Amino acid sequence: MFKAFLIKYAEIGIKGKNRYLFENALRDQIKFALKDVEGEFDVVKEQGRIYVEALSEFDFDETVDALKRVFGIASICPTMIVDSNEWDVITKSAGEFVKNVYGDQSLTFKVKAKRADKHYERTSPEICVDMGAHLVDQFPNLTVNVHDPDIYIYVEVRTRTYIYSHIIPGPGGMPVGTNGKAMLLLSGGIDSPVAGYMISKRGVRLEATYFHAPPYTSERAKQKVVDLAKLVARYAGPMKLHVVNFTDIQLYIYDQCPHDELTIIMRRYMMKIAEKLAEENNCLGLITGESIGQVASQTMQSLAATNDVCTMPVYRPVIGFDKQDIVDIAEKINTYETSIQPYEDCCTIFVAKHPVTKPSLKVIRKSELNLEEKIDSLLEEALNTVETILID
Numbered sequence: 001m002f003k004a005f006l007i008k009y010a011e012i013g014i015k016g017k018n019r020y021l022f023e024n025a026l027r028d029q030i031k032f033a034l035k036d037v038e039g040e041f042d043v044v045k046e047q048g049r050i051y052v053e054a055l056s057e058f059d060f061d062e063t064v065d066a067l068k069r070v071f072g073i074a075s076i077c078p079t080m081i082v083d084s085n086e087w088d089v090i091t092k093s094a095g096e097f098v099k100n101v102y103g104d105q106s107l108t109f110k111v112k113a114k115r116a117d118k119h120y121e122r123t124s125p126e127i128c129v130d131m132g133a134h135l136v137d138q139f140p141n142l143t144v145n146v147h148d149p150d151i152y153i154y155v156e157v158r159t160r161t162y163i164y165s166h167i168i169p170g171p172g173g174m175p176v177g178t179n180g181k182a183m184l185l186l187s188g189g190i191d192s193p194v195a196g197y198m199i200s201k202r203g204v205r206l207e208a209t210y211f212h213a214p215p216y217t218s219e220r221a222k223q224k225v226v227d228l229a230k231l232v233a234r235y236a237g238p239m240k241l242h243v244v245n246f247t248d249i250q251l252y253i254y255d256q257c258p259h260d261e262l263t264i265i266m267r268r269y270m271m272k273i274a275e276k277l278a279e280e281n282n283c284l285g286l287i288t289g290e291s292i293g294q295v296a297s298q299t300m301q302s303l304a305a306t307n308d309v310c311t312m313p314v315y316r317p318v319i320g321f322d323k324q325d326i327v328d329i330a331e332k333i334n335t336y337e338t339s340i341q342p343y344e345d346c347c348t349i350f351v352a353k354h355p356v357t358k359p360s361l362k363v364i365r366k367s368e369l370n371l372e373e374k375i376d377s378l379l380e381e382a383l384n385t386v387e388t389i390l391i392d
């Protein structure tokens with residue numbers, strides 16, 4: 001019976017003159033989310049509403065799951081579409097709707113009505129009263145309760161009429177693409193996929209950068225990051241994943257710098273490279289999965305040292321989260337199982353036994369002077385050999 005979904009917007013309803021940009025972005029994201037769902041769909045923008053209409057047989061649960069991943073959606077209402085706004089047709093359809101959805105259950109109800117055309121033969125309150133009376137006549141088990149009903153029956157009269165009663169919560173947030181683009185430093189861990197998810201929920205499109213160190217890190221470790229990018233893209237939409245070969249830079253740092261400073265210095269070069277890629281790809285910021293105090297490279301001093309090399313804003317959405325908070329989100333968005341697969345990361349391979357936890361910026365900068373001879377050409381080489389994978 002449900003061949004359509006009425007999509008209610010989250011915050012985007014309040015965006016004034018730019019509203020159409022938000023609606024278009026939402027429509028595009030809905031189309032992207034539905035592309036792997038069995039069935040054919042039309043996504044229609046009509047008088048400040050978006051409807052998803054099924055043009056063929058479709059899987060209801062799969063469709064709702066896909067729509068629940070589209071940021072900007074406040075709620076998803078499975079809707080009966082009546083190809084008419086004539087009163088007799090509407091009341092007959094509302095009867096069929098109630099019979100199909102609620103059978104002969106004893107319930108209290110309230111009708112809520114809207115009409116798009118102010119010249120329609122009944123006002124909204126009249127639609128409520130007349131429809132309520134009609135349903136009570138037809139269904140002896142239904143009673144009106146306008147204060148605390150068991151169910152609401154929504155009737156929206158436009159050129160066609162929409163009847164619905166279930167409101168499934170959407171994810172909220174803003175449609176991806178309405179708030180610029182940022183570069184996510186995506187490792188194979190638990191935190192960075194969650195960080196990407198959180199920023200994209202605010203409407204930011206993502207690109208991602210992954211640093212690997214073959215042959216010290218395997219093809220399988222890289223595949224794990226590709227898999228994670230695909231899982232994040234289910235929410236964030238298509239993205240480019242830039243894979244940077246970091247081996248020679250890491251080996252050079254390992255040869256030239258004190259080993260207790262390796263992680264911090266490596267991290268600084270990761271940020272530099274990610275920032276360069278971000279600039280080249282019109283990104284307005286970097287995103288990492290850092291959280292204060294989680295490891296030696298995430299103390300306040302270490303974060304200050306890492307941040308020192310960037311002029312772009314660095315967004316760290318999980319900065320104040322406990323690990324369990326992050327794990328909870330990773331489980332919700334289905335990245336956790338992939339993140340915990342035991343493949344090596346380049347940072348864990350060249351790690352010191354006792355890394356500095358309170359690095360002094362002065363000392364780190366001085367150690368980096370040891371890299372002067374070759375670092376520029378190594379950075380250039382790393383940037384020239386980036387492999388870009390389209391995740392969609």
Ligand SMILES: Nc1ncnc2c1ncn2[C@@H]1O[C@H](COP(=O)(O)OP(=O)(O)OP(=O)(O)O)[C@@H](O)[C@H]1O
Nearest residue numbers: 185186187189190191192209210211288289290347
């Ligand atoms: N190999 C990598 N490629 C891309 N980004 C990385 C890589 N390693 C670390 N990062 C970035 O640096 C952040 C901190 O990394 P670190 O390994 O210290 O932390 P983590 O808490 O284990 O994070 P994650 O769980 O995201 O790996 C990561 O969240 C990620 O944004």
